[in-house]
Amino acid sequence: MLLKKFALTAGIAGLALSLLCSSASAAERVLRMGFLSSQDSHFGASTTAFAQELTKRTDGRYRIELYPNSTLGGELEMIGEMQRNHLDGAFVTNAALASVIPEMGVFDIPFLFRDVNHARAVLDGPIGQEYLAIFKKKGLVALAWGENGMRHITNSKRPITGPADLKGLKIRVPQSDVMIAGFKAFGANAQPLAFPALYGALQSGEFDGQENPMALILASQFQKVQKYISLSGHVYSSAVFLLPDSTWDSIPADDRPAFVAAAQVGAKVSREAATQLERSGIEQLRRAGMTITESVNRAAFEQALQGAYAEFATKFGSETLQRIRSIQ
Numbered sequence: 001m002l003l004k005k006f007a008l009t010a011g012i013a014g015l016a017l018s019l020l021c022s023s024a025s026a027a028e029r030v031l032r033m034g035f036l037s038s039q040d041s042h043f044g045a046s047t048t049a050f051a052q053e054l055t056k057r058t059d060g061r062y063r064i065e066l067y068p069n070s071t072l073g074g075e076l077e078m079i080g081e082m083q084r085n086h087l088d089g090a091f092v093t094n095a096a097l098a099s100v101i102p103e104m105g106v107f108d109i110p111f112l113f114r115d116v117n118h119a120r121a122v123l124d125g126p127i128g129q130e131y132l133a134i135f136k137k138k139g140l141v142a143l144a145w146g147e148n149g150m151r152h153i154t155n156s157k158r159p160i161t162g163p164a165d166l167k168g169l170k171i172r173v174p175q176s177d178v179m180i181a182g183f184k185a186f187g188a189n190a191q192p193l194a195f196p197a198l199y200g201a202l203q204s205g206e207f208d209g210q211e212n213p214m215a216l217i218l219a220s221q222f223q224k225v226q227k228y229i230s231l232s233g234h235v236y237s238s239a240v241f242l243l244p245d246s247t248w249d250s251i252p253a254d255d256r257p258a259f260v261a262a263a264q265v266g267a268k269v270s271r272e273a274a275t276q277l278e279r280s281g282i283e284q285l286r287r288a289g290m291t292i293t294e295s296v297n298r299a300a301f302e303q304a305l306q307g308a309y310a311e312f313a314t315k316f317g318s319e320t321l322q323r324i325r326s327i328q
Contacts, residue, residue, distance in 0.1 A: 032087060157227075
């Protein structure tokens with residue numbers, strides 16, 4: 001009788017524990033987040049930091065499942081999936097943003113920023129906050145600005161020191177009208193292509209070159225299919241943590257500050273990683289056999305852009321361009 005009573009008590013305790021675990025599991029909400037590069041890239045580091053910080057700040061109520069290597073599609077595809085409420089979040093670079101939010105194209109203007117510190121000052125200040133708010137018009141919530149880095153030009157043909165060296169080269173650029181116009185002003189045969197298809201297009205010779213930040217060049221191993229890199233720093237490539245409105249609206253108001261704070265932690269990690277790779281990447285690429293051009297003729301590039309600058313001023317407003325340039 002005692003054994004039967006013990007067995008019954010143990011059974012009830014086991015059932016209670018099972019129900020408790022089931023309840024705890026049900027309380028955890030899993031959100032899917034995608035990004036374009038590998039898990040061991042700077043994007044992997046920043047999204048992992050975001051995921052861990054969010055879980056910590058919400059006592060495990062949220063868990064982020066990360067999908068690297070464009071598993072969920074290219075950046076434009078991921079944005080579309082969020083807008084259709086099929087994806088909970090993404091860490092997306094500025095390369096895709098102008099196609100969805102035309103105002104974001106202003107940040108694609110070549111040589112708009114003096115350097116990375118200038119770009120960060122703009123995005124960390126009132127201008128950056130104003131542009132984060134614009135995402136709401138497209139059904140998206142932007143949590144924080146992260147970083148991809150200063151974009152540099154690589155190619156398989158020759159060193160690039162000025163716009164004359166780009167003439168005749170077929171250069172892949174992101175799906176951004178502003179960047180296409182800028183590289184055409186430099187004399188390049190500039191064509192857009194989604195990032196997931198880029199390595200194969202370089203390998204096959206469909207494109208002579210491309211331009212991307214050092215961190216992404218290394219993560220994508222473009223040194224295997226490119227011979228030359230010019231440290232042009234022609235565009236600052238930001239990145240942003242995005243959620244769709246539908247996901248954001250479903251998050252209790254008390255939990256939303258944790259998402260913002262976690263995104264700010266992830267953004268900080270992305271900047272630190274991009275900075276480190278910018279410094280160490282030159283030697284890595286040199287050891288891999290690439291020829292490094294460490295400085296370009298910025299004045300010549302800016303002169304070649306004069307006609308395009310007039311169009312950019314009309315499109316985005318000369319006051320906006322001047323406001324960005326005046327930030328110290």
